[in-house]
Structures are given as structure tokens and as C-alpha cells.
Amino acid sequence: xxxxxxxxxxxxxxxxxxxxxxxxxxxxxxxxxxxxxxxxxxxxxxxxxxxxxxxxxxxxxxxxxxxxxxxxxxxxxxxxxxxxxxxxxxxxxxxxxxxxxxxxxxx
Amino acid sequence: xxxxxxxxxxxxxxxxxxxxxxxxxxxxxxxxxxxxxxxxxxxxxxxxxxxxxxxxxxxxxxxxxxxxxxxxxxxxxxxxxxxxxxxxxxxxxxxxxxxxxxxxxxxxxxxxxxxxxxxxxxxxxxxxxxxxxxxxxxxxxxxxxxxxxxxxxxxxxxxxxxxxxxxxxxxxxxxxxxxxxxxxxxxxxxxxxxxxxxxxxxxxxxxxxxxxxxxxxxxxxxxxxxxxxxxxxxxxxxxxxxxxxxxxxxxxxxxxxxxxxxxxxxxxxxxxxxxxxxxxxxxxxxxxxxxxxxxxxxxxxxxxxxxxxxxxxxxxxxxxxxxxxxxxxxxxxxxxxxxxxxxxxxxxxxxxxxxxxxxxxxxxxxxxxxxxxxxxxxxxxxxxxxxxxxxxxxxxxxxxxxxxxxxxxxxxxxxxxxxxxxxxxxxxxxxxxxxxxxxxxxxxxxxxxxxxxxxxxxxxxxxxxxxxxxxxxxxxxxxxxxxxxxxxxxxxxxxxxxxxxxxxxxxxxxxxxxxxxxxxxxxxxxxxxxxxxxxxxxxxxxxxxxxxxxxxxxxxxxxxxxxxxxxxxxxxxxxxxxxxxxxxxxx
Numbered sequence: 001x002x003x004x005x006x007x008x009x010x011x012x013x014x015x016x017x018x019x020x021x022x023x024x025x026x027x028x029x030x031x032x033x034x035x036x037x038x039x040x041x042x043x044x045x046x047x048x049x050x051x052x053x054x055x056x057x058x059x060x061x062x063x064x065x066x067x068x069x070x071x072x073x074x075x076x077x078x079x080x081x082x083x084x085x086x087x088x089x090x091x092x093x094x095x096x097x098x099x100x101x102x103x104x105x106x107x
Numbered sequence: 108x109x110x111x112x113x114x115x116x117x118x119x120x121x122x123x124x125x126x127x128x129x130x131x132x133x134x135x136x137x138x139x140x141x142x143x144x145x146x147x148x149x150x151x152x153x154x155x156x157x158x159x160x161x162x163x164x165x166x167x168x169x170x171x172x173x174x175x176x177x178x179x180x181x182x183x184x185x186x187x188x189x190x191x192x193x194x195x196x197x198x199x200x201x202x203x204x205x206x207x208x209x210x211x212x213x214x215x216x217x218x219x220x221x222x223x224x225x226x227x228x229x230x231x232x233x234x235x236x237x238x239x240x241x242x243x244x245x246x247x248x249x250x251x252x253x254x255x256x257x258x259x260x261x262x263x264x265x266x267x268x269x270x271x272x273x274x275x276x277x278x279x280x281x282x283x284x285x286x287x288x289x290x291x292x293x294x295x296x297x298x299x300x301x302x303x304x305x306x307x308x309x310x311x312x313x314x315x316x317x318x319x320x321x322x323x324x325x326x327x328x329x330x331x332x333x334x335x336x337x338x339x340x341x342x343x344x345x346x347x348x349x350x351x352x353x354x355x356x357x358x359x360x361x362x363x364x365x366x367x368x369x370x371x372x373x374x375x376x377x378x379x380x381x382x383x384x385x386x387x388x389x390x391x392x393x394x395x396x397x398x399x400x401x402x403x404x405x406x407x408x409x410x411x412x413x414x415x416x417x418x419x420x421x422x423x424x425x426x427x428x429x430x431x432x433x434x435x436x437x438x439x440x441x442x443x444x445x446x447x448x449x450x451x452x453x454x455x456x457x458x459x460x461x462x463x464x465x466x467x468x469x470x471x472x473x474x475x476x477x478x479x480x481x482x483x484x485x486x487x488x489x490x491x492x493x494x495x496x497x498x499x500x501x502x503x504x505x506x507x508x509x510x511x512x513x514x515x516x517x518x519x520x521x522x523x524x525x526x527x528x529x530x531x532x533x534x535x536x537x538x539x540x541x542x543x544x545x546x547x548x549x550x551x552x553x554x555x556x557x558x559x560x561x562x563x564x565x566x567x568x569x570x571x572x573x574x575x576x577x578x579x580x581x582x583x584x585x586x587x588x589x590x591x592x593x594x595x596x597x598x599x600x601x602x603x604x605x606x607x608x609x610x611x612x613x614x615x616x617x618x619x620x621x622x623x624x625x626x627x628x629x630x631x632x633x634x635x636x637x638x639x640x641x642x643x644x645x646x647x648x649x650x651x652x653x654x655x656x657x658x659x660x661x662x663x664x665x666x667x668x669x670x671x672x673x674x675x676x677x678x679x680x681x682x683x684x685x686x687x688x689x690x691x692x693x694x
Contacts, residue, residue, distance in 0.1 A: 027230045032227060035225075059230070059231065063234055063237070066235045070215045071231035072214060072216060072231045072232045072256070072260075073230075073231055074229075076227075076231065088221070088222045088224050089221055089222070089227045090224035090226055091227065092224045093225035094223075094224045098224045100222065101222035101224065
């Protein structure tokens with residue numbers, strides 16, 4: 001797993017429960033993937049500033065993970081925590097849906 | 108590897124498209140060699156019609172019989188569930204997975220867990236499939252049931268585009284794939300119109316219940332670039348997996364044998380030109396209830412087994428033990444043959460399966476047991492599970508199959524009315540080679556059985572009615588008495604026989620009296636001859652006496668004359684007293 005450089009780092013002064021651990025599965029540099037990466041980064045900076053951890057995984061590089069993670073559609077964003085775990089697919093262009101998917105609609 | 112394979116097949120089969128054998132009994136015959144190699148085929152049908160099993164068997168057979176590893180992508184059942192489900196069929200999926208011959212990938216989709224947030228594609232699926240194929244060098248792929256994607260994902264436009272891409276991709280990969288799909292409503296074969304994408308070969312499975320009896324059927328809806336059977340073929344799922352029945356050989360080109368098989372009843376053999384039935388022929392024994400059809404059938408089975416050949420007995424009415432016991436009463440020991448493994452009973456109620464299923468079951472059993480003769484007792488009961496035409500169609504196929512295998516078959520059929528009709532209820536009389544009819548003859552206050560041969564193709568056969576009797580010692584046929592009073596059977600025949608016997612005795616008595624008279628006459632004549640003989644002898648003696656006397660006189664006279672001459676010449680030697688002589692001379 002490759003952590004993207006320049007990604008906002010984990011802050012100590014924030015409680016663990018509030019931290020959004022996100023994993024984004026992409027396929028190399030396909031249009032959908034690049035769009036998804038930029039969209040989610042923008043989203044996180046807007047709504048989850050300083051309380052998220054984003055991991056971007058290229059499934060092409062790690063084919064085994066596709067079966068393990070039950071990946072079908074890509075790009076896919078998995079919200080590992082806080083629970084419940086949620087899966088979001090698509091290029092993350094629909095902000096409202098991403099918010100709902102991450103349970104941020106109340107914010 | 109796959110490409111090389113395709114090339115190989117192409118060179119070996121010039122005109123046809125390359126095909127991959129499924130290994131499923133019968134399916135390869137219908138498709139003329141299997142499903143198209145390197146292309147996806149669609150298997151569709153309603154829930155519970157055997158799609159998953161068929162596709163899984165395709166993979167397992169490929170792995171075990173053709174050395175073609177396979178990937179099974181399950182969208183419905185988890186690998187563990189699958190393994191358990193097919194464990195009863197003797198497919199050990201765990202072992203195959205360990206041996207790298209099989210890979211099961213369970214794809215889980217849950218709509219509630221997924222939020223769609225824009226454009227996406229199914230690359231994840233592609234990657235998984237690609238990884239699975241490459242990891243074991245798979246040549247076969249099954250996607251079961253890919254339509255589940257539609258339940259998990261909402262964007263139809265994307266899905267359809269991706270599916271099209273998927274099938275194209277599978278073709279490029281050169282794997283032979285089976286896609287399963289649930290039967291849709293209306294005319295479409297699958298709910299999501301998968302047939303649009305997979306258009307090379309479409310197989311439709313069906314599970315119908317008619318009269319509370321279910322039959323599974325299979326039909327090849329389409330097979331591009333290949334000849335294929337177009338009928339609906341029944342298939343069966345049992346402990347060996349799927350068997351499809353590739354029914355009828357439409358051509359009548361079977362080999363025939365002029366070898367004969369004894370019926371087990373010597374008198375019947377005699378009626379059939381002295382040798383019995385033709386080997387590989389079909390024989391129908393029909394008659395009303397209680398006329399001894401089963402006895403004839405059992406007798407035939409017994410004879411086959413006595414010749415150390417195998418016989419398979421399908422009983423639709425009685426249990427094997429019942430038949431064995433009943434036949435024991437006419438001194439036929441079937442138990443012995445059962446124990447020797449020469450005779451096998453297969454007893455089932457007709458209502459156990461549908462007709463086609465029966466046929467498939469029979470096929471399987473016959474192929475397994477390889478008998479020289481088969482008995483079906485009786486076929487009438489099959490009517491309860493199908494219409495007349497269906498039963499006939501089924502029997503045609505069975506006869507066809509048996510003739511191809513050169514197996515002699517004997518059917519029994521019950522005719523319901525006592526009036527002999529020219530057709531049996533099953534309408535099979537035109538199909539069979541020999542038709543024996545056992546009928547009741549009611550006469551003189553008793554019921555007897557009469558048997559005759561309605562037809563027997565290709566041999567000289569008796570046209571006479573025989574009385575058919577069942578005794579403690581077995582079955583026999585007796586000539587009935589045909590007299591001025593008509594056909595006499597049973598006690599009437601016995602009486603007639605007795606009558607004839609009396610006549611015989613009387614006649615012999617009369618004959619002996621005449622003989623004695625002749626003897627007496629002869630004696631009288633002989634006596635007469637003797638007396639005549641003696642008479643003749645005495646007459647002869649009389650005649651002879653005269654001759655002798657005359658002779659004597661002649662001789663004496665001669666002597667006297669000589670004496671006289673001597674006296675006249677000299678008298679020197681004359682003795683003294685010559686008185687007598689002188690006296691004579693003077694005279």
C-alpha cells in the first residue's frame with residue numbers, strides 16, 4: 001500500500017473515533033481512477049480536514065487484494081472506520097452521495 | 108496455451124467450429140462435440156433447474172477428465188456451500204482446489220453496503236478473473252450467475268457496457284466459458300437479456316411439473332455455426348451428476364442379428380420357427396389381467412440367466428421379492444440368478460419419475476449393467492405418468508436404444524377389455540418385432556388361457572392357438588382341440604382327449620379280435636392242407652404198388668423163361684426129379 005505524499009497526516013490532538021480511515025482502490029491511471037483520486041482528496045480537504053487518513057491502493061499492483069476485499073467495481077472507496085464499514089464506488093463526483101456514504105450528511 | 112489448443116482443434120475438425128467437450132453425459136452428443144471452444148455459452152433456466160450444477164460439472168469434468176483447469180466464479184453461493192452441495196455427487200472441490208485444477212472465487216455484492224458516487228467500471232472483476240485464470244492456467248470459466256451484479260449495482264448503462272466488454276475479454280482470453288442466467292418473464296431467455304451478449308451457444312434448462320410429476324428438460328436454443336439437436340431432451344440429476352438423454356437415432360440403420368434367443372418355453376420356441384426370438388429384437392406380450400404375462404416374462408429372464416447372460420428386469424407393479432416368490436411356485440429359481448449377479452431387478456412405481464426420467468434412468472442402468480436382455484413389466488402402468496403418445500414416443504426411443512446395443516427386450520402390456528383389439532393401449536404393437544397375445548378363453552364354465560402369435564417378423568411362425576398352461580413345473584403350451592364344437596380347452600379338451608382314448612382302446616380291442624380270427628382261419632386251412640397231403644400220399648402209394656407188382660411179375664416171368672430156355676438146350680445139368688418142370692413144359 002502506498003501512502004500518497006502530501007497527504008494530511010494523522011493528528012495527535014484528535015480522538016481516534018473521529019478519524020476517518022479511508023482506503024481508495026484504483027486501477028492505475030485510468031480516467032475514472034484519476035478523477036476519483038482528485039475528487040476524494042478535494043472532498044476530504046473540504047469536509048474532513050485534519051481528521052482523515054487516506055490510503056490509495058492500485059489494484060493492478062496487488063491483484064490478490066481484489067479477491068480478499070471483494071472488489072468488483074472500481075474505483076472503490078472503503079470507509080474502514082468509524083464503523084459501520086461502507087463501500088462507495090464511482091469517481092466520487094457526486095458529493096452528496098459521498099457525504100451520505102461516509103455518514104457526513106448531518107455535518 | 109489456450110490459443111495453441113484452439114489451433115489444434117481447428118486442424119482436426121475442418122468444417123466445424125472448434126468445440127470443447129463438457130464431459131456431461133449426453134450433452135456432447137446433442138451439441139455434436141461440446142460447447143464452442145474459447146467462447147462464452149449461456150445456460151439459462153428457472154430457479155432450481157440445475158444451472159449451477161451443470162456449469163460446475165462442466166468445470167469439474169474439465170479438470171478431472173480433460174486436464175483443463177477451470178475457474179468458477181460464484182455470485183450466489185460461497186465456495187464452502189458449493190463444495191458441500193456437490194459433495195454428494197462425488198465431486199471433491201477441496202481436493203481439486205488444492206491440486207490447482209480448480210479455483211472458486213466467491214463474489215459478494217450487497218447493495219446496502221454500496222453507494223454509487225459516479226462513473227465506475229468493473230475492472231475489479233476483470234482483475235480477479237484474470238488473476239484466477241492465470242494462477243491455475245484455466246481453460247474453462249463459469250460465471251454463476253452474473254446477473255446478480257444487476258441486483259447489487261444500479262447503473263444499468265455501465266453494467267451493460269461492462270458485460271459486453273467482459274464477454275469480449277473472455278473471448279480474447281481464449282477460455283471456454285459458461286455464463287448462467289435466470290429465466291426471465293415473457294419471451295426473453297434471461298432476466299437481464301444476457302443472450303444479447305452471449306450469442307454463440309444458448310442452452311435452456313427447464314423444470315416442468317405435469318400431473319404432479321416433474322421432468323427436467325434441456326434444449327439448445329441456438330448454436331451458431333454448428334449443427335445441433337433441436338429437440339427438448341430430458342435430463343436427470345442423480346448421484347453421478349447430470350445425464351442428458353440424446354434420444355432417438357432418427358435413421359433406421361441399426362445392425363441386425365439373425366441369432367436366436369430362446370423364450371424359455373420350448374413349445375413357444377417351436378411356434379416361433381423352432382428357435383425363439385431374434386437377438387436384439389423386441390417382443391410384446393399382451394393380455395388381460397391374470398393371463399400369465401409376468402410368468403412368461405420371468406420365464407424368459409430365467410432362460411437368459413440360465414445361458415449365463417445378464418438380464419435386467421424393470422418391474423413397475425411388483426416388488427422383486429414378490430416376483431421371486433411367485434415364480435418359485437412354478438419351479439423357477441430366480442433368487443439364484445439374482446445372487447449370481449446375472450439378474451437384476453429394478454422395481455419402481457411409475458409415478459416415481461416422469462416418463463423421460465424413467466427413460467434416462469433405464470438408459471443409465473442399462474449402460475451400467477450391460478445386460479443381454481431387458482424385461483419391462485408392464486409398460487401399461489407408464490400410462491399413469493404420461494399420455495399414450497408420450498409413452499409411445501418413449502418406448503420408440505427405448506427400443507431404438509436397445510436395438511443399437513443388440514439387447515433383446517420383452518414388454519408386457521395389459522389389455523383392459525377382454526375383446527382382443529388390434530392395437531394395444533400403448534400403441535407399440537407396430538413397433539415390436541414379435542407380438543404374443545395371451546387371451547382368456549371362456550368356455551364350458553371355466554376360464555383358460557390361449558396364446559397365439561400375432562406377429563413375428565422375419566420368421567416362420569405358427570398360426571395356431573395354443574393353450575397356455577401354468578403348472579407346478581412351469582409353463583407349457585398345449586395344442587388346443589379344434590373340433591366340430593369349436594376350440595376346446597381345459598377340461599373340455601381333457602374330456603375330448605379321454606373320449607379319443609376310449610375310442611382308441613375299443614379300436615385296438617376290435618383289431619385284436621380280427622387278428623385272432625385270421626389266426627384261427629389259418630389254422631383250419633393248415634389242417635385241411637395236411638389232410639389233403641396225406642390223401643395224396645396214400646393215392647401215390649396205391650399207384651406205386653401197381654407199378655411194383657407189375658415189375659415183380661415181369662421179373663419172375665423173365666426168370667422162368669430163362670429157366671425154360673436152359674432146359675430146352677441141354678438138360679445135362681438137370682437133376683433127377685424133373686417131374687414138376689416137365690409137367691410145366693408140356694403145358
